[in-house]
Amino acid sequence: MLNNTPDSSLQRTPNDAAELRRQPNPMRRFATRISRTANLFHFVNNLSQWHFSCRKHYNLAWLVETGELTPVEREALQLYAAIARRFPYGEHWIGRAFILADDESQAWNGVSRTVEPSDVPVLRSIFETMTPRFEKIWQADEPRLRKVRSELQGVLETESVGAVLDVLSRFLGVAAPRMTIDLLLSRADGTAGGANEAADHVTLEVLETADLRHAVARVLHEAAHSMERPHFDRLFEAISSEYGLDRLKGTMGWDGHHLVREALIGALFPGGCLSYLVGVPLFDYQREAQRTRESGDLRMAGLYSLTGAVIPLVRSYVERCRLVDRALFEEAFHVFEALEPDIG
Secondary structure, three states: OOOOOOOOOOOOOOOOHHHHHOOEOOOOOEEEEOOHHHHHHHHHHHHHOOOOOOOHHHHHHHHHHHOOOOHHHHHHHHHHHHHHHHOOOOOOOOHHHHHOOOOHHHHHHHHHHHOOOOHHHHHHHHHHHHHHHHHHHHHHHHHHHHHHHHHHHHHHOEHHHHHHHHHHHHHHOOOOOOEEEEEOOOOOOOOEEEEEEEOOEEEEEOOOOOOHHHHHHHHHHHHHHHOOOOHHHHHHHHHHHHHOHHHOEOOOOOEHHHHHHHHHHHOOOOOOOOHHHHOOOOOOHHHHHHHHHHOOOHHHHHHHHHHHHHHHHHHHHHHOOOOOOHHHHHHHHHHHHHHOOOOO
16 A cells, blocks of 8 residues: 555655665666756746746745846846747747757757747847846856755665656556756745656756755656656547546636646655655645635645545555556546636
8 A cells, every 4th residue: 555655566765865875776767967058048938927837936036136137138038928928838849949958059959940030039139138147146056056966866866766667657658768857946945847848858946955855756746747648648638628628727827637637647746645755745735725725826726626636546546556547537537527626
C-alpha cells in the first residue's frame, strides 16, 4: 500500500539530502544545465506578465532589487506580451527556441523559424532593452544557481529517484526519458517549473528553495508531464473532447481540460500520493484550496480542490501497478462534474 509506507518494490528516499547523495544511481537520468540564454528569456517572459502563469512575486522582488521599470522597458514588455500571445504554449511556443538553444545565436535562428519575419527585429530590440536589467540579476544569481545545481544533481542521481521514475513509467505507459533540466531564476522558498519545450526537457525554479526534497518532487511532477506522450495524451485528449472539457472556460485562460490534466499529474507529485517517497508529506489540498480561495486566486483554489479529490483514484492505480486507461479518465471527469471546482 502507498498510504503510509512504501511498497516492497520501491525504495523510500531517506529524508536527509546528504544520505540521498550516498546512494549513487549508475544510470544517469538527469542532466542539469544553467543557460544564460534560457534565463534571459525567462526573465523577459516573466516580467511581461502575458500569461497567468507568470510569477508575480518574482517580478516584485526583481524590481525591488533593480529599480522601477523605465517607460522604454514598459513599452518593450508590452510588445513582447503581444507577440507571446500569438505564439503561446503549445506547438508554436516561442520559448522553445530560447530554452532549448545551446547559445544565443542558435536561439535567434530558432526564433526566426517560429515567428513572423517582422517579429524578429522587434524581439531583438526588446531583448536588447531588457538585457542591462537582467545582467544585474544574473551577476548575483548565476553563482547561486551553480551551487543549487551541484547539490541537486547528486540528489537526483539516486536509486530511490530512479525507482520512482519506474513507478511513473508503469502508470503512464512510457519509459522515463533521459532528461535535461534547465535551472532558472526565481525568488522565495517555493518550487515551480514547466515541461513546455520538449519531451526530454523541463525547467526548474528552485533557487531559494530551502529543502531540496521539494525540488526533487517538483522535478518528478514535470517529468510526469513530459511522459504524458503518447499513451496518456492520446486517451485524455479523446475523452476530454467527448466530455467537452475545453469548452468549460475560466476568465484567466484556463479551461476544464487543463484543470483535470494538471490535477491528475498533481495527484502524483509534488505533494500527491507518491511524494512521501522523496520525503515530502502529502499536501493538505483542501486547506490550500480554502487559503487560495480567500486570497482571490480561484484558479489555484479549483486546482487544489480537484487534485485532492482525485488522489484516491490515482493512488488506487499506482498501488496496483495499473496503466492509465479510459476508466481512470472517465472517473476523473465524474469527480470534476460532482465537485464543480472553480476554473478561475
